[in-house]
Amino acid sequence: MKSAPTVSQQMPDDALLVAFANGDTVAAQELTARLLPRVLAQATRMLANQTEAEDVAQEAMIRLWKIAPDWRQGEAQISTWLYRVVANLCTDRLRKRRGGVSLDQIAEPTDDTPGAVAQIQTQTRLKALSDALAQLPVRQAEAVALRHLEGLSNPEIAQIMDISVRSVESLTARGKRALADILAGQKAELGYDDD
Amino acid sequence: MMMTDPKNDMLDDLFAEARKIAPEPSEALVARVIAEAIPPQTVSAAGRRGLATRLLEMIGGWPAVGGLVAATLAGLWIGVAPPASVEDFTATWFGDPVAVGLLSDDIAFDTGLFADG
Numbered sequence: 001m002k003s004a005p006t007v008s009q010q011m012p013d014d015a016l017l018v019a020f021a022n023g024d025t026v027a028a029q030e031l032t033a034r035l036l037p038r039v040l041a042q043a044t045r046m047l048a049n050q051t052e053a054e055d056v057a058q059e060a061m062i063r064l065w066k067i068a069p070d071w072r073q074g075e076a077q078i079s080t081w082l083y084r085v086v087a088n089l090c091t092d093r094l095r096k097r098r099g100g101v102s103l104d105q106i107a108e109p110t111d112d113t114p115g116a117v118a119q120i121q122t123q124t125r126l127k128a129l130s131d132a133l134a135q136l137p138v139r140q141a142e143a144v145a146l147r148h149l150e151g152l153s154n155p156e157i158a159q160i161m162d163i164s165v166r167s168v169e170s171l172t173a174r175g176k177r178a179l180a181d182i183l184a185g186q187k188a189e190l191g192y193d194d195d
Numbered sequence: 196m197m198m199t200d201p202k203n204d205m206l207d208d209l210f211a212e213a214r215k216i217a218p219e220p221s222e223a224l225v226a227r228v229i230a231e232a233i234p235p236q237t238v239s240a241a242g243r244r245g246l247a248t249r250l251l252e253m254i255g256g257w258p259a260v261g262g263l264v265a266a267t268l269a270g271l272w273i274g275v276a277p278p279a280s281v282e283d284f285t286a287t288w289f290g291d292p293v294a295v296g297l298l299s300d301d302i303a304f305d306t307g308l309f310a311d312g
Contacts, residue, residue: 020232028232036220036228045213054224061228122212129209148210180206192205 013078014071021068028065035078036061039086045149046090048123048130056089083150083160087142094134094141125190132182140175147172 008016008030016034019027039060043053063085064078071078133141139161146157147168154168161168187193220228254260 025233029229032225032228032232036225037217040220040224041217044218045216048213050218053218054221057220058224058227058231062231065232125209126213126216129213149213151214176203176206180200180203183206183209187205190205190209192208 014073017064017068017071017078018073020065021071031064032061035064035082038079039082042083042086042145042150043090045126046087046130046133046145047093048126052093056086056093059089060085080156080160083146083152084162087146087160090145091138091141094130095138097131097134121191128183128186128190129179132179135182136175136178140171140178143168143171144175144179148176 008019008024008026011019011027011030013031013034016027016031020031036057040053040057043056043060044050047053047056060082064082067081133145136144142161143157146152146160147154152160154165154172157168157172158165163171183190254263
């Protein structure tokens with residue numbers, strides 16, 4: 001049987017943030033439970049590295065706590081703000097990664113079971129995708145990640161990136177073409193040569 | 196029939212794999228995030244304080260302890276060597292006093308402090 005939701009569980013994100021700014025520590029716990037999984041998922045998809053993704057997720061949440069006293073309820077959505085912060089933090093890290101030979105960093109499988117091999121292949125593919133994102137101009141990488149990794153609509157991305165929908169369309173189209181070209185040479189490595 | 200670009204097929208497959216990722220935040224990460232939200236003094240300071248400190252705070256801190264000590268000493272003093280006014284008062288209300296010698300006569304009367312009248 002599910003227990004009845006508490007008052008804080010029923011409050012919208014921005015009301016919780018205002019409550020937190022006024023000293024309600026339960027609100028911080030509820031916001032963490034509600035927002036951290038999505039923040040961590042976005043960072044993990046872009047970076048394909050657990051440690052880096054956790055660092056980014058923590059930093060994004062710290063920024064949320066810091067902005068809480070100045071948050072104007074109803075003016076912006078916390079989810080939109082967080083998408084922007086996480087995308088920016090991730091592209092900062094991707095930029096620093098440029099030039100590195102990343103596929104070598106994926107561990108060789110320690111056992112030969114199909115599950116373990118498949119898991120390593122998935123990690124290798126996601127790391128390759130993340131490294132390819134790192135080769136794109138920052139705005140293209142952000143737009144492509146929000147569109148194709150987060151599955152957001154172009155108007156939502158336009159709001160997050162504070163640009164027009166037409167600009168989003170252009171950035172995602174160019175970004176996707178560039179990504180495809182970068183990854184084309186790794187087809188065999190990524191296990192796509194048998195179709 | 197529409198032609199598909201194999202490069203895009205691979206990319207779409209990679210995107211789909213990435214979208215499936217939904218890591219559960221570890222307890223350690225949750226703890227770090229909440230620790231950043233809640234100032235340390237509200238979390239750990241209360242937990243770190245010992246029983247004696249908390250009892251002290253309950254009665255009002257060191258000034259209250261000073262008052263308690265002064266009142267205790269005064270009570271003891273009156274009990275040992277009641278002034279005449281107290282003896283007269285108790286004699287009136289409770290009858291004749293019963294004297295219990297706690298100090299030797301030498302000490303009590305050599306000083307001359309306890310002589311009444």
